[in-house]
Structures are given as structure tokens and as C-alpha cells.
Amino acid sequence: MSADLGASAERIRTRKVRIPGPPGPADGSTPPEPAVLAAPAAVAHASDRGARIVAVAIALAWHVAIGLPAVLAMRTQFTAPTVVLGGWILVAVTGAVAGVRLLRGAPLPPWPLAGLLLAVDAAVFAAVGERQLFAAANWVWGTLGWFFVLALWGRRVSGLVALLTTHALIALAAVLAHGPGAADLARYTMYVYGTFSLPVAVFVGSAVIVGLARERAAAAAAMHTLAAERAAAERSRQERRDRLALVGAAAGRVLGELAAGEVDPDDPEAQRRCVLAAARLRRLIAESDDVPDPLLHELRAAADLAERNGLPIDLIAIGTPPPLPVQIRRRLADPLTGLLADARGWARLTVVSGPDEVVVSLVTPDREGPDATGPPPGEHDDGPVQHLYERDGDIRWAQTRWLG
Amino acid sequence: MGADPVVGVTGDRLVGVAIVDDHPVVVEGVRAWLASEPRLTVLATGDDPDEVLRAAPDADVVLLDLRLHGRMALDKLAELSATGRRVVVYSEHTDPGTMLAALDAGAVAFLAKHEGREHCVATVLAAASDRPYVPPALAGAMVGDPRPDRPMLSDKEREALLLWFQSMSKASVARRMRISEHTVKQYVDRARIKYTRAGRPAATKAALLARAIEDGLVRPEEIGIYRSQATHDRPTP
Numbered sequence: 001m002s003a004d005l006g007a008s009a010e011r012i013r014t015r016k017v018r019i020p021g022p023p024g025p026a027d028g029s030t031p032p033e034p035a036v037l038a039a040p041a042a043v044a045h046a047s048d049r050g051a052r053i054v055a056v057a058i059a060l061a062w063h064v065a066i067g068l069p070a071v072l073a074m075r076t077q078f079t080a081p082t083v084v085l086g087g088w089i090l091v092a093v094t095g096a097v098a099g100v101r102l103l104r105g106a107p108l109p110p111w112p113l114a115g116l117l118l119a120v121d122a123a124v125f126a127a128v129g130e131r132q133l134f135a136a137a138n139w140v141w142g143t144l145g146w147f148f149v150l151a152l153w154g155r156r157v158s159g160l161v162a163l164l165t166t167h168a169l170i171a172l173a174a175v176l177a178h179g180p181g182a183a184d185l186a187r188y189t190m191y192v193y194g195t196f197s198l199p200v201a202v203f204v205g206s207a208v209i210v211g212l213a214r215e216r217a218a219a220a221a222a223m224h225t226l227a228a229e230r231a232a233a234e235r236s237r238q239e240r241r242d243r244l245a246l247v248g249a250a251a252g253r254v255l256g257e258l259a260a261g262e263v264d265p266d267d268p269e270a271q272r273r274c275v276l277a278a279a280r281l282r283r284l285i286a287e288s289d290d291v292p293d294p295l296l297h298e299l300r301a302a303a304d305l306a307e308r309n310g311l312p313i314d315l316i317a318i319g320t321p322p323p324l325p326v327q328i329r330r331r332l333a334d335p336l337t338g339l340l341a342d343a344r345g346w347a348r349l350t351v352v353s354g355p356d357e358v359v360v361s362l363v364t365p366d367r368e369g370p371d372a373t374g375p376p377p378g379e380h381d382d383g384p385v386q387h388l389y390e391r392d393g394d395i396r397w398a399q400t401r402w403l404g
Numbered sequence: 405m406g407a408d409p410v411v412g413v414t415g416d417r418l419v420g421v422a423i424v425d426d427h428p429v430v431v432e433g434v435r436a437w438l439a440s441e442p443r444l445t446v447l448a449t450g451d452d453p454d455e456v457l458r459a460a461p462d463a464d465v466v467l468l469d470l471r472l473h474g475r476m477a478l479d480k481l482a483e484l485s486a487t488g489r490r491v492v493v494y495s496e497h498t499d500p501g502t503m504l505a506a507l508d509a510g511a512v513a514f515l516a517k518h519e520g521r522e523h524c525v526a527t528v529l530a531a532a533s534d535r536p537y538v539p540p541a542l543a544g545a546m547v548g549d550p551r552p553d554r555p556m557l558s559d560k561e562r563e564a565l566l567l568w569f570q571s572m573s574k575a576s577v578a579r580r581m582r583i584s585e586h587t588v589k590q591y592v593d594r595a596r597i598k599y600t601r602a603g604r605p606a607a608t609k610a611a612l613l614a615r616a617i618e619d620g621l622v623r624p625e626e627i628g629i630y631r632s633q634a635t636h637d638r639p640t641p
Binding site: 316350354397 | 496498500518541544545547548550566569570571572573575576579580
């Protein structure tokens with residue numbers, strides 16, 4: 001028997017080290033996985049929020065600090081000053097709204113916004129006139145690319161490239177309309193390069209940084225989970241070893257005294273000690289907290305308490321209970337743990353679980369005398385949990401049953 | 405408590421038992437249990453099934469410790485069952501998966517080591533005459549069987565198994581279900597017979613089934629399709 005027990009403890013220990021998930025909270029009401037997955041997402045979100053603030057700040061600062069003074073200084077030189085200024089105001093207002101919405105995590109619909117920006121783009125190029133075409137007063141050159149970035153935040157870079165390309169074609173049409181020289185085309189090329197490079201760099205760079213942050217956070221979270229699992233496995237292994245040592249010592253003492261003839265096998269007290277030691281060893285072999293189920297956990301705690309008070313108890317669980325609301329668990333466990341406190345002689349606690357049924361039963365010997373603490377005999381329903389209690393002279397039998 | 409008296413199953417002939425266990429103290433303990441029943445005689449003991457059966461080729465029942473020298477002897481169990489050896493598995497490993505695997509492999513019965521003398525004697529006597537005996541631990545494993553291809557039990561059979569597992573007293577189950585103890589046993593045994601169709605075929609399973617039909621415990625047509633069992637809920641006379 002002792003060799004088998006050792007082998008069994010070994011087997012259980014090996015299984016414990018390979019627990020797939022982190023240990024749940026004591027009441028098990030929330031599965032732990034989402035919290036673990038949420039950590040990298042939160043880090044990525046924080047990182048992304050920083051990049052958004054940067055993008056909004058660049059767009060609005062450029063628009064106000066560089067675009068506005070130039071527009072105001074040159075307003076008399078435009079072919080249609082109202083259009084240029086009106087376009088600026090429209091983009092300023094739309095850009096501010098889009099920026100605020102983006103920071104709040106509820107961006108404006110991207111494509112209508114992009115369409116509006118392109119329409120302003122074309123109107124301003126038409127209205128700005130030949131002399132101001134490449135001047136700072138043609139604010140769409142410098143500013144619009146940043147608003148494209150705001151409009152398409154979090155989407156694929158190809159959309160941004162398409163918008164910037166359209167922007168470049170509109171500009172090309174305006175340049176060609178004025179019969180450009182070689183210098184104009186060279187300037188055009190430079191401007192297009194300038195409007196492309198920075199927004200695309202910021203757009204791609206922020207996406208990469210967010211991705212890296214998420215990965216790093218995920219790696220860190222995984223390591224933490226692993227460490228927590230290892231610690232939990234180590235702790236439960238240690239607890240199990242301690243219990244085995246304790247139980248083994250108690251059983252060994254009884255056996256030693258019996259072997260040495262110090263104790264009489266016919267002595268009821270010696271028999272009681274043997275029964276208790278055997279029950280403890282049996283439970284140690286049969287039970288494991290591999291499945292951190294809160295109902296079984298509660299019942300085990302109650303059984304441990306009864307056992308410490310000297311009651312030989314068997315707790316046998318078959319199947320894994322489905323996740324149950326705490327009220328149902330209470331209704332299943334509480335009536336029996338209450339009776340357990342009053343049990344004498346021995347007790348048999350069983351749990352049979354399926355996906356839509358959990359039956360918990362406590363059987364103890366029936367005793368003489370009035371039933372001070374027991375519930376009234378018979379059957380009654382407590383919400384979705386059926387209670388049953390009866391004494392038949394041989395046994396007291398309490399059963400709670402939940403049907404899903 | 406609650407073990408069934410098995411009456412006149414083998415006539416006057418003694419039932420020969422072979423015990424295979426790698427712990428001498430357990431062998432001695434089981435031998436002492438069996439010695440309390442005059443119809444049983446232990447023919448051979450040892451820790452190697454082949455050697456024990458060479459020493460006692462005529463053993464009616466083999467009591468086999470499922471864990472021999474640190475290994476689960478399920479393949480040996482299947483081999484013995486296929487050749488018609490009535491093997492009663494006994495083990496302290498009472499997780500339901502192991503118990504059901506032992507039934508699938510052809511064990512006539514599964515006995516938890518702590519279930520004690522009465523169940524041990526009753527199981528061996530029943531096995532010797534190819535009759536089922538379901539100790540409470542095995543009833544628990546059957547009632548909680550999660551496998552999708554498990555035999556389809558009727559409501560009464562399930563309830564009888566469940567209550568028997570909980571209380572370990574057929575008298576108490578009978579009072580609770582308001583039926584006779586005999587009927588409780590029939591429900592439990594019928595559930596067990598349905599398990600003869602789970603897992604691979606074995607000579608022992610065929611023998612259990614044949615005897616159950618002979619005894620009128622089940623009708624042949626009931627065994628063919630389990631689904632129909634839900635509608636046949638009355639015990640056979």
C-alpha cells in the first residue's frame with residue numbers, strides 16, 4: 001500500500017506541475033484568462049493613445065501655427081481668397097472634431113472625412129492662384145497630409161498612400177494648368193516627396209511601436225502567468241507533501257503501536273484511530289485540486305474541518321461541476337456542510353456532476369434522540385436547487401440537486 | 405453494509421480464486437476476507453498474473469490488482485478477459501476513468517480496495533457465476549460516465565445507481581425509491597449489463613450478457629439498441 005501511495009502522490013504531483021491555466025480566484029467566479037490577455041491590450045492601447053496625441057498635435061499645430069499666418073498675410077494675393085480661407089476654417093473645425101473623437105476612441109467615419117478633405121484640397125488648389133501655388137500660403141501642401149493621417153488612423157497604410165497620391169494628382173493638375181517650367185516640376189516633385197514622407201513615417205512608425213508594445217506586454221504577461229502557475233503548483237505540492245507527512249505519521253504511529261503490541265486491535269479507540277487514518281489516506285489519494293472548482297473547494301474545506309474534529313469522512317467527486325452562480329453553490333453546499341458539523345461516527349460526502357446536473361449527498365449514521373440541528377425531513381425546492389433530507393433509522397441522508 | 409447475499413449460484417462446488425497483487429500484506433488481507441466465506445477457496449497468489457494462472461489453471465475468478473509494479477495492467481486485463489478469464493479488478497485507483505476503462509477491457513467487476521470484505525466476497529461469488537455485481541464506487545463511475553458513446557441508461561437505472569453510490573445501502577435506496585431491494589438490485593445490474601456492449605468484445609462480457617438473458621434480467625431485444633431503454637423502465641419479473 002505504501003509504495004502505491006507514494007506512486008500515486010508522485011503521479012498527482014507531476015500532473016499538478018502541468019496545470020494549463022493559472023489558479024483561479026478563491027470563488028472562481030471570473031475565469032483568469034481574460035485578465036491575462038487584457039494586459040498586453042492595455043499596454044498597446046496606452047502606447048497607441050500616445051501616438052494619437054502626437055498625430056493630432058502635429059496636424060492642428062501645423063495648421064494653426066504655419067498655415068494660418070501665411071494665409072492671412074497673403075489673403076489679398078489669392079485668386080479666390082474666400083475659398084482658401086473658408087477651406088482653412090472648414091479643415092480646422094473638421095480636424096478638431098476628428099482629433100477629439102480620435103482621442104476619445106470614437107473616430108469619425110474615415111472615407112467621408114477623406115472625401116471632404118480631398119474636395120477642400122481641389123478647391124484650394126484652384127483658388128490659390130499661380131503665384132501662391134508653391135508658397136506657404138497654399139496651406140494644403142503642408143497640412144492636409146496630417147489630417148489624412150487622423151482620418152485613417154489605425155487602418156492600413158495603403159489607404160493613406162492612396163489619399164496622398166490623389167492629393168499629389170490634384171496638385172499636379174493645378175501645376176500643369178498654369179503651364180509650368182522645369183523649375184516648377186522640380187519643386188512639385190520635392191513638395192510631393194515632403195508631403196508623403198513624414199505622414200507615412202509617423203503612420204507606419206506608430207503602428208509598429210504599438211505592435212511591439214503589445215508583443216512585449218504579452219511576453220511579460222505570459223512570463224508572469226508562468227511564474228504564478230509555478231508558484232501555485234509548488235505551493236499545492238508542498239501542501240500535499242505536508243499533509244501526506246502528517247497523515248503518514250499518524251497512520252504510522254497507529255501501525256507501530258499495533259505492531260509493538262502497545263495497543264489492542266480490539267480496543268474501539270484503536271479501531272477508531274485506524275479508521276480515521278485510513279480515511280485520511282484515502283482522501284489524500286483520491287483528491288486533487290487539479291480542477292480549481294469552487295464547489296468542490298468549499299466541500300473539501302468542510303470535509304477537512306470535520307476530519308480535524310476526528311470524523312472519518314470520505315469525499316468522492318465524480319465529474320466536474322459546470323460554472324455555477326454563487327447562490328446556487330451555496331444552496332448546494334450549505335445545507336450539507338451544516339449537517340456535517342453535527343455528524344458522528346462517519347460521513348460519506350459525494351458529488352456527481354454533469355453539464356446540466358450536480359447532485360451532492362451527505363450520508364451519516366442515524367443516531368438516537370431528537371434531531372436538534374437537522375432540517376425537516378422530506379423534499380422541498382430552494383429555487384433551482386432541490387433539497388432532500390431523511391432519516392431511516394440506519395442513515396441520515398441529505399441530498400441537494402441542481403438541474404440545469 | 406448493503407452487500408447482497410448471493411444464494412446458491414454455484415451449487416456445491418467450491419469457487420477457486422487466484423489473487424494477483426504485488427503487496428504481500430494485501431494478498432494476506434484479501435485471503436483473510438475470502439476465508440470467511442466457505443464457498444470460496446484461494447488456489448494461488450502472487451505478483452505475476454501468468455505465474456499465478458500457471459499455478460492455478462482452473463481458477464474460476466482472478467482478483468487482479470490493477471497496478472502491478474508501478475504499471476497499470478489494463479492490457480493484461482484485456483488479454484485475460486478475451487480468453488474468458490473472469491477477472492475482478494481491485495484497486496485503490498478509483499478515478500471513474502480507470503474504472504470504466506477496466507470494464508471496457510472486459511473486467512467482470514471493479515472493486516475499490518477500501519470497499520471491504522462484504523463487497524469483495526459478494527463480487528467474487530457473483531463473478532464466478534457470470535453475474536454482475538456493482539459495488540458503490542463502480543456505480544458512481546457509471547452514473548457519472550461523461551463519454552458520448554456511453555450506454556443509454558433509463559431514468560430509474562440512473563437513479564438507482566446514483567442513490568446506491570451515495571448511500572451504500574440498498575435498503576435505504578429501496579425506501580427512497582419506494583421499491584423493493586430486489587428491484588433496486590435489478591436496476592443496478594441492468595445498467596451494468598448494458599456496459600457489456602461498451603469497449604471491445606470479450607468472452608467475459610458475452611458470458612455476463614448470456615447469463616443476464618438466461619436469468620431474465622434483460623431481454624435480448626433490449627440489448628440491441630440502448631436508446632429504446634428509456635421507454636422500458638419496468639423491472640423484468
